[in-house]
Amino acid sequence: MFCSLKQSGLTSSTFSNPLIEKTQALKHQRSLLFSLSKPPIKGVNLVVCKSFKSSAKPLYISSIKELGSSFKLRNRGNVIECKAHEDESIETKSSAAAAAAQKVKISIYFATWWALNVIFNIYNKKVLNAFPYPWFSSALSLATGSLFMFISWATRIVEPPSTDFDFWKSLFPVAVAHTIGHVAATVSMANVAVSFTHIIKSGEPACSVLVSRFLLGETFPTGVYLSLIPIIGGCALSALTELNFNMTGFNGAMISNLAFVFRNIFSKRGMKGKSISGMNYYACLSIMSFLILTPFAIAVEGPQMWAAGWQNALSQIGPNFLWWVAAQSLCYHLYNQFSYMSLDEISPLTFSIGNTMKRISVIVSTIIIFRTPVQPINALGAAIAIFGTFLYSQAKQ
Structure with a gap:
């Protein structure tokens, strides 16, 4: 599973169509896009994706855990928690290129x-x-x-x-x-x-x-x-x-x-x-x-x-x-x-x-x-x- 997240300073992001329509607090939150290697998991209405610091870098899912139906939702179903890590490869490549350019200069x-x-x-x-x-x-x-x-x-x-x-x-x-x-x-x-x-x-x-x-x-x-x-x-x-x-x-x-x-x-x-x-x-x-x-x-x-x-x-x-x-x-x-x-x-x-x-x-x-x-x-x-x-x-x- 691949996850790319652009955040606005929050440490966790929640995606659910009914909640987005009704909750004004999520107006400033940007889109969370998922690209799945297989069809969506049946019965899952909510995905909670947690990152541990605010970042504009792409986030990649490192672990997925099913939480069950402990949340009281209008559309009942299972809840999945996924932990994500930042993509450091872009910064590393950029730093290496900058260092090489500096040496040439x-x-x-x-x-x-x-x-x-x-x-x-x-x-x-x-x-x-x-x-x-x-x-x-x-x-x-x-x-x-x-x-x-x-x-x-x-x-x-x-x-x-x-x-x-x-x-x-x-x-x-x-x-x-x-x-x-x-x-x-x-x-x-x-x-x-x-x-x-x-x-x-x-x-x-x-x-x-x-x-x-x-x-x-x-x-x-x-x-x-x-x-x-x-x-x-x-x-x-x-x-x-x-x-x-x-x-x-x-x-x-x-x-x-x-x-x-x-x-x-x-x-x-x-x-x-x-x-x-x-x-x-x-x-x-x-x-x-x-x-x-x-x-x-x-x-x-x-x-x-x-x-x-x-x-x-x-x-x-x-x-x-x-x-x-x-x-x-x-x-x-x-x-x-x-x-x-x-x-x-x-x-x-x-x-x-x-x-x-x-x-x-x-x-x-x-x-x-x-x-x-x-x-x-x-x-x-x-x-x-x-x-x-x-x-x-x-x-x-």
């Missing part, structure tokens, strides 16, 4: 994030080799991302965020730290190999722990402090054995680490209680960072240097230089955007692991593309530092 985000980051680093280094003006390059990538989001908002491809003065006020220190970190990393990559910059930047967790411990008074589990040993040791070993070591490049990477640590701290404090998507949050961050950076870029390098350098790059590289600039500018915004979108969907631990794997992909790919000479001891230092970063992400949770 996150996988796409991660793959796009890593791929765009690798592309950005390759073309950014190509541009800096031909046009050694990191301040201009940094400002241009932020300007491109800002323009991209303005167009997305204007065309309603992306819903514009709802912001107020307090939002922009809380975003300002985040934008300052982001600007410093972005420029410092670009300065580093202009002076040393991309792989070396990312090896030093893998030491960001160590900077985070030290800043949080000595400036904010936070304490961490012992495992977190122990994970700093391979991070610091690996970075030091890699720096000492770097064939193309440059102090400006090293300092730029370290300043970038510190700046991004403060960016994360300010971001956590400023965004409490505010609801905005990762995509729009990074868009607003890019806009404010561009406004902060532009006057400093003009003061440090200036339009005259940019114009001369631009003409020189075009004469040496040709039209391909324009494609390099477009690729590095757009990919910078998109890879950061996808990283923030990923953070919306996953835990901080998963994000940290993904960030570590992303750095490995950048180091390996840029060594191959630019044929960067690497000594075995240098590679060992990089591996130790990255492994320490992985241990940190595990211990911090």
